[in-house]
Amino acid sequence: MKNPLKVLASLTAVASLALSLSGCGGGSPQATSDTITYWASDQGNSLDDTAAKLKPSLDRFTEKTGVKVNLEVISWTDLYNRILTAVTSGDGPDVLNIGNTWAVTLQETGAFEPVEGKLLEAVGGEDRFLKTSWSTGGAEGKTPTSVPLYGLAYNMYYNTKLFKEAGIEKAPVTWQEFVETAKKLTKDTNGDGKPDQWGFTAAGASVSANSHQAFVRGLQNGGTLFDKDGKPTFDSGPQVEGVKQFIDLMATDKVMSPSDAEISQGSQKIDNLINGQAAMLFDQSPVKNFEARGFTDWGVAPIPMMSAGATGDLGTQSHVAGINLSIFKNSKNKENAIKLAGFLTSDEEQVSLNKAYRSLPVVSGASSDPAFQTEEVKAKNDALANHALPMPLIAKEGQMETLTGTAIKNLFAKAATGTVSEDDIKAALKDANNQMAAAQ
């Protein structure tokens, strides 16, 4: 092998084989006895922002207990898979955040510490927590394996400037009014014959956000994702009707930009509202983004329902959203992990963190703080207390989110690149339903 090119060729071949063999390596750094690892979900404007807002809290914790916290903030697109990998390998952090809708699914893995004994004591017992939030900790009738940390609920946020320009004075209340309002707000502002301001925007490629809409729109139309025996009914009449209403916003009502089919991050749709490219969106907590961008022309209203004043299942506007905290069973530092759980759910830290992230406290002792008396927080509280149901509390919730959310993502893609018929929607939900049934 005298030829340098041949040597280079062989080296690259060997190197690429070696690289493909090595795959992903590396684990979390070994924690020392006075250090614990904490995986936090992204609650801020960015991963850095989340970490910066969490840091004062963690510093206070270290000051109080002498325990250092090795923090890693993980984006929502990666969090579920990172948790799954940690569960599979048994090599995870000591403490971590989970989306509360995954609580039952993750409980079934048996990888998390049950909330009883010392852990229950450290968080001050069940009675300190809001009932709805506590109910998301695990399956009904079982010891929960996660403690609520931040509370959230969906509301409709809108651009007040665009509303004024269109002469709209009141936020729509029913779905029909919502579609009509959205049509008025869809405009060609630069005279090129194509709309550049849209009535509504959503992250059409976000699997979890889509699955939340499948849940809410199904319930508003009298459907459910599962029947009483726990069999999936994603393709039932009312469920198809609910999903159709959501897809139609792009497909037939034409109040949603086809470009939204490519949006996978919630922050991109919030950008659309701030930039004036869209007038309305559904979200759990966009205010931190508004504030970071100095955007003040926003208003908040409940998610529209099929009929004004609907109650019970038909009046559903949101799932009981929020973030919970779990402790890994494999943690070698359980004592300190439990201390952190107790600290982050204390009244003072609940006020400080939920203020920073614009979410809701999950303990009643913190709710009275003036920071949580704004119109926006009251709207979120009302949604959570009176118009929210937990996503199905079943072991396969994670799969359900993936399957329904992906079906809707594909339908938006179809709407953006062509047409979507009712049969397409039925077929997509039937496919998801069959896969769900096969996975059960």
Add this chain to the structure above:
Amino acid sequence: MSHSALDSSPAAAGSQPAIDPAPGETADKGQPSRKPRRSFLPYGLILPAAILEILIHIGPMLLGIWIAFISLTQLNLTNWLNAPFVGLQNFVNGLNPESTIGQAFFSTVGRTLGYTILVVGFSWILGMAGAVFLSSNFKGRAILRTFFLIPYALPAYVGTIAWAFMFNQRDGAVNQILVDTFHLFGDERPFWLLGQNSFGAMIVVNIWQLWPFAFLMLMAALQNVPTDVYEAAAIDGATLWQQFRTITLPMVRPANGVLLMVMSLWTFNQFNVPFVLFGASSPKEATLVSPLIYQNSFGSWNFGLGGAMSVLLLIALFIASVFYIRMVLPKGADND
């Protein structure tokens, strides 16, 4: 079948390095054969490699095969040794053409085959063209060579995510150039990462990443072709195309054999490009086999089904590779 003298004696020459038979001479069969000295040294020397091979390849592969026969979900993930044995059930689910899962599997395998042929074919043509082009001496050759290798030198993730930005419908460079500058596709900006176009976009990105490898390997192989053969052919009046067909192609045949096989295996199992371009779930029109297995395993948390599909592919790829090696490699095995 007649063997040449050299072909028939490599074993003898190998075991008796001291007495090299003269070229063209057969090993003397009359001599009492010396028994090779038994020694554990060779075994000792390959032992570390063998242990690593078992740990890195054989162990996980056997584990994957075992998973295909059990019902492994998140309910028994942490205690997977006790997951219920379901026999061939996962294979039946994966292969049932009546079911959603079976239909998705078969259409995905077909699509992946087409994808592999297109990506490997174009990458090979580009690599070959580049290698032939750069095999003649001209100014700036070194710079071009480096330039051609950039996609290969970039980390796969970085290159692909840059393409994902460029293919974005609203703000991407591809639509800016095609629609705004050259006014193609009328007024409508096409989507590249959704629907039918996503398959094409994925092919473009993969070719961009793969062709420099073909280029590098073929250029190395071309260095072995003596220039006087071309000179002789030119004197005999052979056109450039005739020279390429009758000299270049046969001379790089062994390198081509290995190159095409390796590229096909990589492309058939491609995961990085679709995962970075489309996220955890690819569009239906662009789902390849590896992402499908990932979706079954990690989206539906049906690891048994994912395992069964992996085993089926392993068998198919193994059979295809054996056939291919038998067809292509023996003829060129002792070249070089």
